[in-house]
Amino acid sequence: MKTPAKGWTGTRPAGTALIEVRDLEVRAGGRVISSVPELDLGPGECVAIVGESGSGKTTALMATMGLIEGADVSGKITVCGTDVLSASPRTLRAVRGARVALVMQSPQAALTPTMRLGTLMRRALARHGVKGAEAAERARDAVGAVLLGEEILRRYPHEVSGGQAQRFAIALAIALGAEAVVADEPTSALDVTVQAEVVAVLRRLRAEHGLAVLLVSHDLALVSRIADRVLVMREGRVVESGQARTVFAAPADPYTRELIAAVPELPGGAP
Numbered sequence: 505m506k507t508p509a510k511g512w513t514g515t516r517p518a519g520t521a522l523i524e525v526r527d528l529e530v531r532a533g534g535r536v537i538s539s540v541p542e543l544d545l546g547p548g549e550c551v552a553i554v555g556e557s558g559s560g561k562t563t564a565l566m567a568t569m570g571l572i573e574g575a576d577v578s579g580k581i582t583v584c585g586t587d588v589l590s591a592s593p594r595t596l597r598a599v600r601g602a603r604v605a606l607v608m609q610s611p612q613a614a615l616t617p618t619m620r621l622g623t624l625m626r627r628a629l630a631r632h633g634v635k636g637a638e639a640a641e642r643a644r645d646a647v648g649a650v651l652l653g654e655e656i657l658r659r660y661p662h663e664v665s666g667g668q669a670q671r672f673a674i675a676l677a678i679a680l681g682a683e684a685v686v687a688d689e690p691t692s693a694l695d696v697t698v699q700a701e702v703v704a705v706l707r708r709l710r711a712e713h714g715l716a717v718l719l720v721s722h723d724l725a726l727v728s729r730i731a732d733r734v735l736v737m738r739e740g741r742v743v744e745s746g747q748a749r750t751v752f753a754a755p756a757d758p759y760t761r762e763l764i765a766a767v768p769e770l771p772g773g774a775p
């Protein structure tokens with residue numbers, strides 16, 4: 505029998521997480537800009553990293569995906585069984601391309617402006633060996649899964665809204681068979697109603713497709729609606745981590761209390 509994972513990460517057997525981070529440290533300019541002692545993301549789970557601007561959230565996420573440049577990264581990072589710090593760029597690209605998808609703040613900027621979304625999806629699928637009728641079916645299913653109509657596939661990036669572009673980016677991940685989405689502030693460029701749509705889509709995909717989500721956000725209200733577990737970062741360190749419900753109901757660290765107090769929608773937040 506496998507040994508259960510330690511601490512707040514729960515009772516999942518060791519080695520079954522999609523993403524496992526231990527003793528991560530990112531150093532730049534002679535200081536530690538981000539350190540995460542322990543982070544596990546299992547199938548269908550949502551883990552959120554929260555904290556003020558500059559606290560090291562994005563750096564932790566980028567290091568996990570093997571995307572840090574100009575800084576030293578140490579520790580142990582495993583994504584879908586791949587040791588990120590020793591893997592070749594090619595292996596890392598394969599993991600990021602298909603099994604774990606990155607969703608950034610402004611997906612529109614990442615879409616080729618002269619290419620219809622359907623063409624873009626077909627090409628991405630073709631790169632992974634999926635063509636013809638199967639590609640068409642996957643594309644239709646994936647846009648349906650993020651609650652977009654099929655006509656989105658005939659549009660160009662400038663013809664869709666920010667929320668639709670964000671959902672399309674998630675659909676692309678689903679079509680490629682991603683098991684996890686790693687999202688950096690996926691809703692911060694969107695207005696409140698559209699943010700709610702993106703959150704609803706992520707929740708649905710977790711429930712129906714078992715999609716795991718690793719989320720960076722400074723939006724605690726959003727995190728409280730979607731995350732199972734949360735890490736609170738300040739000045740490059742994790743000051744508190746645990747089950748989201750527990751952290752939001754009874755924050756142990758004064759900084760977490762401060763963050764929560766600033767959000768009126770949260771219990772414990774200012775009226």
Ligand SMILES: Nc1ncnc2c1ncn2[C@@H]1O[C@H](COP(=O)(O)OP(=O)(O)OP(=O)(O)O)[C@@H](O)[C@H]1O
Nearest residue numbers: 532533537556557558559560561562563573574575
């Ligand atoms: N390559 C680098 N070299 C030096 N400093 C860096 C580097 N990358 C990030 N930093 C610094 O590390 C700190 C953490 O940055 P990071 O972007 O991870 O914070 P964040 O919590 O995601 O903030 P935000 O919410 O504003 O994106 C910042 O002070 C940033 O300026």
